Amino acid sequence: MTRSTSTDDRRYVLTLGCPDSTGIVAKISTFLAEVGGSIVEAAYHADQDNGWFFTRQAVRASSIPFGIDELREQFAVVADGIGPDTEWTLSDTGQRKRVVLLVSKEAHCLHDLLGRVAAGELQAEVCAVVGNHRDLAKVARRHGIDYHYVSFPSDPAERGPAFEQVRKIVDAHNPHAVVLARFMQVLPADLCAHWAGRAINIHHSFLPSFVGARPYHQAFTRGVKLIGATCHYVTAELDAGPIIEQDVIRVSHHDSVADMVRQGRDVEKLVLSRGLRWHLEDRVLVHGRKTVIFN
């Protein structure tokens, strides 16, 4: 599946992380220059704290005289030369990234993401929507996307088979991103590990404040003056994965919990759509518990 963009908008995007040392940029940029690569975007970061180096480079695809497989093969030699701990990816913006959405009953994030894909704002192929309620089936189908209903037992201890079913549906699409778009179910540790670096959650608070259930009620009770939302990678520890994006909105004593829920939705939508975009555009590099965002 190719993007509907003109050839000249197509990019090869390289991301790379490795222990910091002298000459890494020279090696990468010399290689890119030798193959004729016209660099459109380049960003670097050296983390002084843990001695790790990060870069993301976007090269005009038309400037490279061969295909991405050949580029990948040639770059592998460069990466080897940088060192054994080098982690890198190379992707083609001409290939739409695949996304599976997990939902529950809350419609706003689903509406927002599908609307952005339909409008061409978000370059992605939404392969499937999976939900533990039937409410949002028609929203997905209106966009021509399969909706898979999976029944979740009320006893958390008995949800293993349901999660197994979700896993099979998701994995059939080998997606680049599994988005918990207000899924409201805590993923079991093995699924977190299986989808590590690909499962993205939107939490409806400014983490680490108000971990867990009913964060707007917690915010109301505490009397905070700003409420927020956090987009993060899912890890086994609840709401503690690497943060991709956060934002806040001002509230006051006028706002009831219902008002906070309503206003918070606007922040959730913005934060999730930004975080997912950056993930799909390979702008998010994870190291340990933190992210580097090249946006």
Add this chain to the structure above:
Amino acid sequence: MTRSTSTDDRRYVLTLGCPDSTGIVAKISTFLAEVGGSIVEAAYHADQDNGWFFTRQAVRASSIPFGIDELREQFAVVADGIGPDTEWTLSDTGQRKRVVLLVSKEAHCLHDLLGRVAAGELQAEVCAVVGNHRDLAKVARRHGIDYHYVSFPSDPAERGPAFEQVRKIVDAHNPHAVVLARFMQVLPADLCAHWAGRAINIHHSFLPSFVGARPYHQAFTRGVKLIGATCHYVTAELDAGPIIEQDVIRVSHHDSVADMVRQGRDVEKLVLSRGLRWHLEDRVLVHGRKTVIFN
């Protein structure tokens, strides 16, 4: 001590809180109309959650044919008529409010507050600055304000006499506000109770995230994308008092802890100066663990 404003800028400010019922506003506004009061600002809030009513009204002083003592006496009858649980205050903006500042080594909040008072932005009389280090003495004295150094033993268990000394210095001024301008000492419970509703702290995080020590280090380690500051009333539970004001600023992977400390100072100054202004202008009404801010 009178304000350097023209007579016509002088206001009598009424704040009132009571169990909500029909007719409260009518009683207050009828009284004010009968004494000829020209209302310049009026704000109301009825908390649906706990059935409490709040109001703040600012009346042009020149429109009342008698003084504030007489007004207070007459209004007491109205307040009695509203009900036995009514809490109210009546103050005169022609009377500068007294403030005592508690500091440690960090200079930015002290500089900022004294600068605002000097520039006439903040209507207050800073009676004294008390510090557990000698570093900031000259800052206070340059503004012609007494600086009291109180030596704090390194063992927290032995700090009782030091706090007693601070209490005496502060209480000698009977201040409307005791501002912990990065004081970095946890007030003992009895002092919290003694200064209840008057002791104001600036915490250098977006509470309830990062309670306690070194919040910027905590924020850096967690990898949050926004850092903040919180101005709140001091209560016996650490960093858990009613929140007056909060704000945040965006940070990124580029920012070291030192960068966060530097950028955070700008937020701390803004948030503390806003919170203190609102407190001194009787714009903050506290009920339980929450505040109503009429700003």
Add this chain to the structure above:
Amino acid sequence: MTRSTSTDDRRYVLTLGCPDSTGIVAKISTFLAEVGGSIVEAAYHADQDNGWFFTRQAVRASSIPFGIDELREQFAVVADGIGPDTEWTLSDTGQRKRVVLLVSKEAHCLHDLLGRVAAGELQAEVCAVVGNHRDLAKVARRHGIDYHYVSFPSDPAERGPAFEQVRKIVDAHNPHAVVLARFMQVLPADLCAHWAGRAINIHHSFLPSFVGARPYHQAFTRGVKLIGATCHYVTAELDAGPIIEQDVIRVSHHDSVADMVRQGRDVEKLVLSRGLRWHLEDRVLVHGRKTVIFN
């Protein structure tokens, strides 16, 4: 048409503007107390600059022993007592407000508003969508709303009949709000006058910067660091009507015009939906070229 809220959420909302004088609040609140009105929200503003008084009061409908027509009749006497220049409205939140949307080709604001109405976030009845292109017909119809296509000649001088057709379609619904949801056509002066106080536009810049066409291109060329959107009442002078709401988002040298257009859409949606909500909830009082927003 009644709201799907419980009886106790129903409110009678009074707005009033008049020359400022002593005793207005007393008259209103005494009247409301005498009819048993339980005030849920009340806000006042006295504009020192032009001596005008504004108020908005929301009363629990169930606390009034008679209907809104009787209340209106009784209040008219009070309003007369306040003075001859008093302007006031009294509305029932149990009556959904009628809205007509004018659109062109840009879909995001239409999607956003219809989505909010469908989700119950925005209490309104969208009676019709009128467009000068056929592109968005299916969006309206998917929500079960009539779409009226009106052909606009390319020569602006010949658009009179087209506007006349729009006027007839709109007026058939006698709407409380006519929303120019990126309509991209300048209304003729007579339509501005006819829909005065009801026609709401979203302009895709932070006015008064970048009036007129292609504001994102103007912003890009000028190199501003924030872009914005403005929701305002339509008047005969282009983009110069009373401002209801504005907001901004940060941009950088990384952002192309296309990036600004994309990010700007998020601001446009937020600003328009907030502005329309406040208008429909009678939170916007206009005086001259300025608004008072009781939110």
Add this chain to the structure above:
Amino acid sequence: MTRSTSTDDRRYVLTLGCPDSTGIVAKISTFLAEVGGSIVEAAYHADQDNGWFFTRQAVRASSIPFGIDELREQFAVVADGIGPDTEWTLSDTGQRKRVVLLVSKEAHCLHDLLGRVAAGELQAEVCAVVGNHRDLAKVARRHGIDYHYVSFPSDPAERGPAFEQVRKIVDAHNPHAVVLARFMQVLPADLCAHWAGRAINIHHSFLPSFVGARPYHQAFTRGVKLIGATCHYVTAELDAGPIIEQDVIRVSHHDSVADMVRQGRDVEKLVLSRGLRWHLEDRVLVHGRKTVIFN
């Protein structure tokens, strides 16, 4: 004059702009790798619109085996190889940049900048303060900085000699930045040209809104919902130079012009201090009427 930072914090900072082509990064980074340069920060931007390439690189000074003069000499050969239109600078963070401040009567920006320098937040040497009023002389002298009073005739047509005097005082220090910290005088075209790229102004509005005099009055009259400030390079066209930084703050109908002035000061201080910091750290690259900010 050396910075009070440890040796290892010292950086050589390279900025470079040139027509975009393949291989520029490779040339620069290969050179830096060959001299052993440890890159701490690196940022690139290719402007698709005008085909211009920008970069800023910070190298740990201790990683280079020779001094900055030798580095400059060697890099000149690399720059020549990139092309004849290449513009570049190389500076040493161990050398404090010199700053001259121009002021009038408004104290807040002066207080803020001197406070930041005193606190070590802003690495700069303030060589002199020049003012067209005597009011702020004591502020400068309290910080041990010379204050030069220059009398400006009331007739703008007769101010030539006064500006000539200012020019002499400023030029005696050969400063890296001439900051108009609310100077309130329009620089003549020849001074704008003479200090091109070094004269920095803070305008108290969100440009291009409210160019010229009394922007808060203009904002109040227009009824905008946000007010702002803009830090920009001074050019001959009033308030139209390349924008370095902007920010805004929310206002409401409650705010008088005086309230806007007070709140706007907080934005002015933040925006000017950020803009000046970026300029002094060589983070601002100007091309035509726009800036690239590597922060």
